Amino acid sequence: MSMLEHIKGPRDLKALPDGRLDELAADIRHFLVDAVARTGGHLGPNLGVVELTIALHRVFDSPADRILWDTGHQSYVHKLLTGRQDFSKLRSKGGLSGYPSRAESEHDVIENSHASTVLGWADGLAKANEVRGSDDRVVAVIGDGALTGGMAWEALNNIAAARDRPLIIVVNDNERSYAPTIGGLANHLSTLRTTDGYERFLSWGKQLLQQTPVIGQPLYESLHGAKKGFKDAFAPQGMFEDLGLKYLGPIDGHDIDAMESALRRARRFHGPVLVHCLTEKGRGYAAAEQDEADHFHAVGAIDPATGRPLAPSAGPSWTSVFGEEMVAIGAERPDVVAITAAMLQPVGLAKFAAAYPHRVFDVGIAEQHAATSAAGLATGGLHPVVAVYATFLNRAFDQVLMDVALHRCGVTFVLDRAGVTGVDGASHNGMWDMSILQVVPGLRIAAPRDADQLRAQLREAVAVDDAPTVVRFPKETAGEAVPALERVGGVDVLARPAGDLRPDVLLVSVGALAGTCLSVAELLTGRGIGVTVADPRWVKPVDPALTELAAGHRMVAVVEDNGRVGGVGSTIAQALRDASVDVPLRDFGIPPQFLAHAKRGEVLADIGLVPAEIAGSVGASFLRLAARAGQPSGSGTEARGASGARAASGAAASGAAASGAAASGARAASGPGDAREQGPASPSAAGAGKVPGQADPARPEDASAAHTSGGSTPRTRGAGER
Numbered sequence: 001m002s003m004l005e006h007i008k009g010p011r012d013l014k015a016l017p018d019g020r021l022d023e024l025a026a027d028i029r030h031f032l033v034d035a036v037a038r039t040g041g042h043l044g045p046n047l048g049v050v051e052l053t054i055a056l057h058r059v060f061d062s063p064a065d066r067i068l069w070d071t072g073h074q075s076y077v078h079k080l081l082t083g084r085q086d087f088s089k090l091r092s093k094g095g096l097s098g099y100p101s102r103a104e105s106e107h108d109v110i111e112n113s114h115a116s117t118v119l120g121w122a123d124g125l126a127k128a129n130e131v132r133g134s135d136d137r138v139v140a141v142i143g144d145g146a147l148t149g150g151m152a153w154e155a156l157n158n159i160a161a162a163r164d165r166p167l168i169i170v171v172n173d174n175e176r177s178y179a180p181t182i183g184g185l186a187n188h189l190s191t192l193r194t195t196d197g198y199e200r201f202l203s204w205g206k207q208l209l210q211q212t213p214v215i216g217q218p219l220y221e222s223l224h225g226a227k228k229g230f231k232d233a234f235a236p237q238g239m240f241e242d243l244g245l246k247y248l249g250p251i252d253g254h255d256i257d258a259m260e261s262a263l264r265r266a267r268r269f270h271g272p273v274l275v276h277c278l279t280e281k282g283r284g285y286a287a288a289e290q291d292e293a294d295h296f297h298a299v300g301a302i303d304p305a306t307g308r309p310l311a312p313s314a315g316p317s318w319t320s321v322f323g324e325e326m327v328a329i330g331a332e333r334p335d336v337v338a339i340t341a342a343m344l345q346p347v348g349l350a351k352f353a354a355a356y357p358h359r360v361f362d363v364g365i366a367e368q369h370a371a372t373s374a375a376g377l378a379t380g381g382l383h384p385v386v387a388v389y390a391t392f393l394n395r396a397f398d399q400v401l402m403d404v405a406l407h408r409c410g411v412t413f414v415l416d417r418a419g420v421t422g423v424d425g426a427s428h429n430g431m432w433d434m435s436i437l438q439v440v441p442g443l444r445i446a447a448p449r450d451a452d453q454l455r456a457q458l459r460e461a462v463a464v465d466d467a468p469t470v471v472r473f474p475k476e477t478a479g480e481a482v483p484a485l486e487r488v489g490g491v492d493v494l495a496r497p498a499g500d501l502r503p504d505v506l507l508v509s510v511g512a513l514a515g516t517c518l519s520v521a522e523l524l525t526g527r528g529i530g531v532t533v534a535d536p537r538w539v540k541p542v543d544p545a546l547t548e549l550a551a552g553h554r555m556v557a558v559v560e561d562n563g564r565v566g567g568v569g570s571t572i573a574q575a576l577r578d579a580s581v582d583v584p585l586r587d588f589g590i591p592p593q594f595l596a597h598a599k600r601g602e603v604l605a606d607i608g609l610v611p612a613e614i615a616g617s618v619g620a621s622f623l624r625l626a627a628r629a630g631q632p633s634g635s636g637t638e639a640r641g642a643s644g645a646r647a648a649s650g651a652a653a654s655g656a657a658a659s660g661a662a663a664s665g666a667r668a669a670s671g672p673g674d675a676r677e678q679g680p681a682s683p684s685a686a687g688a689g690k691v692p693g694q695a696d697p698a699r700p701e702d703a704s705a706a707h708t709s710g711g712s713t714p715r716t717r718g719a720g721e722r
């Protein structure tokens with residue numbers, strides 16, 4: 001039985017004799033490499049906080065004392081020491097989250113994986129302790145990378161002002177975000193680190209004197225008193241102390257004894273104190289320590305012996321397609337520059353940086369600054385491309401609105417990881433961008449359906465110099481090309497009703513869900529419902545060609561990998577009303593919920609954003625609409641079923657059929673899956689437009705619902721009512 005297995009909670013850890021702690025640390029490292037090699041996860045960051053976390057849980061009394069983690073990706077050791085050692089399903093459905101989770105443990109507080117928030121949380125909790133007269137402590141662990149985020153400095157400004165409010169800040173300084181941390185702060189931390197030699201000399205002297213009989217200890221005591229003056233005289237006065245924080249450090253973050261000693265001093269201090277500890281991301285695992293990219297910041301399944309990835313990539317990722325095209329654009333457009341928020345490699349800008357080192361700017365984990373500095377770059381005559389993960393743009397909304405859009409700056413925001421990402425949990429899904437950005441005047445949004453469209457639309461975006469543009473795409477591989485039959489206005493028609501079926505349903509396919517939509521259309525074709533599949537390409541502003549297309553159909557359905565509320569579907573519904581196109585609309589997207597961690601495919605299935613559920617719901621809706629209007633139920637008849645209506649195949653199902661269909665120009669909807677009769681969506685299909693409280697235009701009994709789809713509404717209400 002390993003030492004780690006004896007630890008069921010912090011109490012067991014505190015009971016462990018000092019001499020066994022290094023053995024525990026070794027056990028934990030071995031566990032982390034073994035477990036995360038199987039599941040994937042944030043191996044490097046967690047290998048770097050083994051001793052730090054042991055010391056924290058030995059000095060403080062969690063959960064009475066709150067131990068908070070910024071970003072939370074480095075909380076695996078914290079989980080191991082607080083009763084959670086089954087990592088077999090880490091970041092998988094039903095398994096441990098890759099971040100703190102209140103549902104998992106009373107020891108966990110912050111579930112948000114967005115960086116730089118921990119000091120804000122800590123300030124609030126420390127104030128609460130003060131108001132409630134509690135002597136419990138608040139400990140905030142923040143990385144050097146997260147410390148470059150603006151929120152951290154807003155909080156520090158408040159924390160430092162309260163000189164007698166206890167709060168312990170532990171800066172986990174491993175000199176890296178993914179790559180080495182940039183900026184003046186990083187330089188300052190480096191200056192403070194140089195006193196590390198001074199500290200090492202002192203700790204050597206302390207040990208020597210304490211081992212010297214008789215005179216050693218008294219001599220140590222008197223020298224210790226002189227140390228303060230010596231340090232003040234020679235060691236750099238850190239800005240943290242200038243701010244009003246007591247500074248302890250730099251401390252060797254891999255020396256449990258030194259860490260415990262510093263933390264005990266910090267705990268006794270009745271005010272804000274910053275413990276600056278030096279750690280190494282990937283510590284103790286050679287493959288991580290030697291990984292130049294990011295010290296195994298986040299890995300997939302790997303061979304633990306070599307650190308090499310086990311699962312070969314299934315084809316070019318959206319990110320790599322973007323990165324390659326940026327290099328090509330960069331050669332043609334010397335005015336194009338790029339901005340990353342401490343994620344050069346993950347967002348695909350590494351090749352652009354290698355080719356044009358003076359045209360890429362890493363601003364640290366500072367998306368707000370990224371947006372506003374982009375407004376400055378654009379005003380200075382350049383065209384900045386700001387590449388961030390979709391979810392992280394949330395925090396820069398005001399800057400996009402009031403700095404970039406208000407001043408009509410030609411800035412292109414490239415949002416990677418847009419839509420459901422899955423394994424990183426609720427705060428990582430890119431599910432809000434196409435809702436919040438709908439309200440930004442002049443801003444245009446592109447949602448490419450495949451790699452070819454990404455290349456084309458990126459070029460279209462950087463050609464716009466008087467408004468912000470957005471290009472958004474999901475995680476992982478870019479998948480097969482989805483050719484268009486024709487372009488109507490700016491809208492690509494991907495499929496027309498099969499055979500003699502009429503245009504019953506216009507299925508608006510947003511972005512990378514084109515394959516899903518082609519499968520939906522095939523299923524509906526099997527029910528004798530004629531479907532046109534259209535990809536608007538630019539979803540904001542709504543193309544008039546789309547509203548014209550809608551006018552030629554009996555119902556519209558919009559499918560998007562984005563939140564339903566305020567998303568593309570809502571916007572198209574509004575455009576139909578504005579154009580007096582009186583056609584009912586159903587929108588299918590992500591319900592307004594925080595989604596638990598699971599694989600992307602599992603989440604999409606759980607929320608009903610899959611062909612069978614969407615087809616079932618659209619088909620049922622359409623048939624009810626037709627029945628209520630006394631019209632034939634589709635241009636084919638149910639009776640004809642799959643045998644009657646030709647179930648065509650196309651690009652999504654097979655290349656040959658696609659090229660054949662494209663040639664004939666009459667391709668029906670296509671996609672995998674059979675054309676069997678699909679029952680109406682199960683009531684639990686929360687995301688497929690069937691969200692509790694959401695009305696179905698064909699069901700006036702839902703009239704009480706808070707939000708109905710746009711377009712004409714059932715006879716019982718005025719047209720265009722929402």
Ligand SMILES: Cc1ncc(C[n+]2csc(CCOP(=O)(O)OP(=O)(O)O)c2C)c(N)n1
Binds near residue numbers: 142143145146177281
């Ligand atoms: C607002 C925001 N932007 C970007 C990220 C992506 N991200 C996750 S961890 C990380 C690096 C964090 O560096 P640091 O705080 O030093 O922690 P370390 O990984 O070094 O322990 C980044 C940029 C994020 N989580 N939040």
Ligand SMILES: CC(=O)[C@@H](O)[C@H](O)COP(=O)(O)O
Binds near residue numbers: 297298346421
């Ligand atoms: C913690 C964090 O924000 C990132 O490291 C996140 O894990 C991104 O993961 P992917 O790059 O694998 O999408």
Ligand SMILES: [Mg+2]
Binds near residue numbers: 143144146172174
């Ligand atoms: Mg770091």
